[in-house]
Amino acid sequence: MDQLLVALGLFSLFPVLGVMLASRGEPQSTALVGVGLFCYTASAGLSALLLNRWLPRLSYLHGMAGSALLSAVAFGLLPYVRAGWVLCGLLVLAGLGVSVHFVLSRVFIAELVPDDIGRNRIYSLLQIAVNAAAAVGPLVASLTFAVDPRLLLALVSLCYTGGAATLFFALPSREYPPPTSGRWPVSRAVLGRALRSAETVRVLVVCVVGAFVYAQFFSAFALFVAGSFDSVVLRAALLAAPAVLIVLLQAGVTRVVTRLLKAGVRPFAVLGAGTVVFGVAMLLLGAGLPVLAGAALAVVVFSSAEMLFAPMVSTAFAGLPIESSLESFNLRQICWTTGEALGSLAGGSLFLWLRLRGEAWLYWHLLAWPTLAGVGALLVVSARRNRRAAGGTRRE
CATH class of the missing domain: 1.20.1250.20 (MFS general substrate transporter like domains)
Structure with a gap:
């Protein structure tokens, strides 16, 4: 409540x-x-x-x-x-x-x-x-x-x-x-251990990237909707749709994610998948579809990504090998705010600049392809390392 x-x-x-x-x-x-x-x-x-x-x-x-x-x-x-x-x-x-x-x-x-x-x-x-x-x-x-x-x-x-x-x-x-391990929100010792762990670094990177792309809905996409549709009702519906879809569908998505976690899927895999789906939503906006169809499809895909990504960010950081959960969530705030602030800056400046040049489509591609390629590569690397670790455990 x-x-x-x-x-x-x-x-x-x-x-x-x-x-x-x-x-x-x-x-x-x-x-x-x-x-x-x-x-x-x-x-x-x-x-x-x-x-x-x-x-x-x-x-x-x-x-x-x-x-x-x-x-x-x-x-x-x-x-x-x-x-x-x-x-x-x-x-x-x-x-x-x-x-x-x-x-x-x-x-x-x-x-x-x-x-x-x-x-x-x-x-x-x-x-x-x-x-x-x-x-x-x-x-x-x-x-x-x-x-x-x-x-x-x-x-x-x-x-x-x-x-x-x-x-x-x-x-x-x-x-x-719990207290943190030092005076700073994230101590140098904890930060050093985090940066030496490939698994932790992947979580940090994907959190920043995912927050960057997530911020586009409230910056570039909101500007896109405002400039593309005259109907106030239609603009409001597109911007409110993710909240409504999440209320209706989040419980079902959570049940699916729960089954995946019980089957041994790591939180990072769900986190990365959500970020990749964000990239797909951006790609739809730059795919040359009819404007309303592209916007509506992007909203549905974006909402799906948020239902995977947003809860799993906290879940992934809670599971990091950091003794103090307060320190772990301080690190989460740093990563999330960095990605969201930079994403808002890009969505409110670079997008407008490209739109004034008649090349708004390029903005969505500049976001989509690096996100899909970069996070996709991290997911492949993580999956291979997990398979090797599982194989070594079985041999022992």
Whole structure:
């Protein structure tokens, strides 16, 4: 319930956050939109890492509830301030709450559930909750923001407060996250061991690549839809479709993945397969199909990729040979944020540049073929090494 409420609050605000920032008056509005969104995105992705030394001193209950309340206060104050630096400061604080809440919730699952199959099931349930909120949130935004932004932000704040309240009925008060092995979010010793492990490096690389391609839906694809279709309803349907499909189909995909994991398939193989399917979605957009058909097919394929990829990222990082699960998820945040930030940058700049030159199709090919070839090669290498390891074990 906590995850559903906080996600509903976030996705009710996100569709209109840029509009709200732009309405803060000239001449600062244009710059404020970009700076404000960057402040929130960077903070939500990485700011929990700055609290690395203090998070293990907070119980899961107090850390998650406190972070949700911090976001509730910061979001709730947004309509009542006008100075750009204050708005950006509130967005940084809101992002800090989101970041801490996300990391602690995933670490708690990694510590509570001992096996990949169980973890993937729970991470998949979180994926369903988040996408249910993503499907409903834009409707909440459209119904309330035009009436009064203060009403929308009050509802957002209430969602976060409600999420915090539910935790007091669900989490133990004396369970604490494990400490990291040093002062840094990821110690040099752990990073060194990770980089010396070919299997771990493959997980890190595919996480960055997958997050890069995943970010295209919210950057390049959103721009593609806005520039290709005049119908507001059609644009909204294409952008909301992945959330709806994930709510309807994620449970079935999770059952398939569970059977694969029970049969001995490694989490990396599922992670890599999801990334390859992302590449197929990009390829469809550049294949010269009729625009609507290409967009609709790409949405379906993209949704399939997300159902494989998103839960398995957390599952794969939880299973890395790193003693502290908090440190493992700090590494996950670094990889994910790097890929997503670079993907958003490319989708919002290179795609527009190529589209203005009449070569938008080239952008999708520039994404698709390196993704398919690079991740495909890593999957082949991983499969061969696993077969050799299995053969050696049987001979022994």
